[in-house]
Amino acid sequence: MPTGSDSRALYERVADSLRTSIERGELAPGDTVPPEQELAESHGVSRQTVRQALQQLTNEGLLSSGRGRGRTVRSQARLRWRLSHFESQGNHTADADAWANEVQDQGHLPLQEVSVGLEIPPKAVAERLNLDPEKDIVVVRRRLRYVDDVPFQVADSYFPEDLARGTALMQPKNVSVPGGLLASIGRAQTRMVDEIQIRMPTKDESSRLGLPAGTPVAEHMRTGYDADGLPVRVMVTIAPGDRHTLVYELDAS
Amino acid sequence: MPTGSDSRALYERVADSLRTSIERGELAPGDTVPPEQELAESHGVSRQTVRQALQQLTNEGLLSSGRGRGRTVRSQARLRWRLSHFESQGNHTADADAWANEVQDQGHLPLQEVSVGLEIPPKAVAERLNLDPEKDIVVVRRRLRYVDDVPFQVADSYFPEDLARGTALMQPKNVSVPGGLLASIGRAQTRMVDEIQIRMPTKDESSRLGLPAGTPVAEHMRTGYDADGLPVRVMVTIAPGDRHTLVYELDAS
Incomplete structure (x- = not known):
């Protein structure tokens, strides 16, 4: 029960109480939260205060x-994205690329929409590919990936144009090649550097991925190097x- | 300019405009956002609408x-946390542990507050250490880590009690040993599995780490295995x- 020395705002006390119920599993994923009126009565606060707590x-x-409906407890079921393995050569097969195999292995249905463009490289990409953003261009393969028909992730791969020119990398569709596209043109990735930033989504990302409020994202940037140590791709x-x-x-080690 | 067919709320239009200025660098990290009154006039909206946009x-x-002060554009300067390297044996030295060396290498000042406890293992920890949460206990080394005197991360390491008993792992202070504490007791980690979840902080995490609103966290769980393939630590x-x-x-590969 709130005491006189409790400096938290009223809505924070209600939010804390509900959060504890969720953490203990008394309110489980999928459960509907009790109606505002009921929560207002049980906590001895106004409906406006309950609404603030629910928004928090x-x-x-x-x-x-x-x-329209009542608020429900969100499911936190997550797919495992095995980043040290998913682009290993054995995971690229003739009938599915590395990502599709990764999703299928976990019993889910992968789908990818692919488009291809020629662009001036963004600054971070140019730096990693040793390109001059004033004169070099990149081929970008943009993928919107779905799992079980729900938008799942956006993955854009950038290649130096002179590497991609005239190769399967330019095909504006999903392409599955044993060993992967880069291996098929003799430039397999042998070393990769992953850089991960944790942030809130941009508005555009929120709408493309259908993100509920309060859903942060990982911005995962992978730079791939070939056997000669040259950067061949930024994803x-x-x-x-x-x-x-x-x-x-x-x-x- | 907003048009009749623009379905966004007024505050969203103002927020979009400011977001674009930040993305383009017209408003740089550390800059103070123009006063509410000025923004209200330049966008032709009420101060209340401006306030909503700033909150967004x-x-x-x-x-x-x-x-009290004006709102400023937040800096996104981040320290690089090299997870594939930072616990390599060479990074544990006699005068500093792996984390301190990692921070010092980047020109910053590390500080760690360490406390040690004996606890019933949380479920996720018990699973990974092959322990029975009904009867086994764990030794936990809790660290609140500062960089340049600012709270930086919370890192808790869990060890099976029978492994830690009577060893340096029980010392309630920061301990630096060449090769690391586990190596010093003949149980060096030779394989590690990292699992990373991206989420909003709990209230407790927010207050311990002094997190501004809208700051998500990575919950990074590392399980270490010794040369015999036995799990020796969850961090x-x-x-x-x-x-x-x-x-x-x-x-x-």
Whole structure:
């Protein structure tokens, strides 16, 4: 029970109480939150205060925004995205690329929309590919990826234009080649550097991926190098936090 | 300019305009946002609408909450946390542990507060250490880590009690040993599995780490295995997104 020395705002006390119920599993994923009126009565506060508490928990990603219907507790079921393995050569097969195999292995249905463009490289991409953004251009393969028909991640791969020119990398559709597209043109990635930033989505990312309020993303940038140590690709993936667990398996040395 | 067919709320249009200025660098990190009255006039909206727009951008982590003062554009400078390297044996030295060396290498000042406890293992930890949460206990080394005197991350390491008993792992202070504490007791980690979840912080994490609104975290869980393939440690780190870039360097195979 709130005491006189409790400096938290009223709505914070209500939010804390509901959060505890969720953490303990008393309110489970999919459950509908009790009606505002009921919560107002049980906590001895106004409906306006209850609404503030529910908005707070929605911003934290714990509740759906529930327009029209009641708010529900969000599921935190995540697919494991095994980043140290998923682009290994054995994971590229003739009938599916590395990502599709990764999703299928976990019992889900992958789908990718692919488009190809020629662009001036963004600054971060130019730096990593040793390109001059004033005169070099890149081929970008943009993919919107779905799992079980739900938008899942956005993954854009950038290649130096002189590397991609006239190759299968220019095909504006999903292409599956044993060993992967880069291997098929003799430029397989042998070393990769992954850089991960954790942030809130941009408005455009939110709408493309259908992100509920309070859903942060990982911006995952992978730079691939060939056997000669030359950078051959930068892949930028926007991975919503509510749909992914990023997994790395490492040998200590 | 807003048109009749623009279905966005007024405050969203103002937020979009400011967001674009930030993305283009017209408003740079540290800059103070123009006063509410000025923004209201230049956008032809009420101050209340401007306030809503500023709150939206604060929730996205782009602006400081700026109580009392004006709101400023937040800096996104991040330390590189090289997860494939930072626990390599060479990074543990006699005068500093792996994390301190990692921070010092980047020209910053590390500080760690360490406490040690004996606990019933949380479910996720028990699973990974092959322990029975009904009867086994764990030794936990809790660290609150500062960089340049600012709270930076929370990192808790869990060890099976029978492994830690009577060893340096029980010392309630920061301990630096060449090769690391586990190596010093003959149980060096030779393989590690990292699992990363991206989420909003809990209230407790927010207050311990002094997180501004709209700052998501990475919950990084590393399970370490010794040369016999037995799990020897689970480390759970809460890494705020505004302070970290997670980095992995990988050999493709």
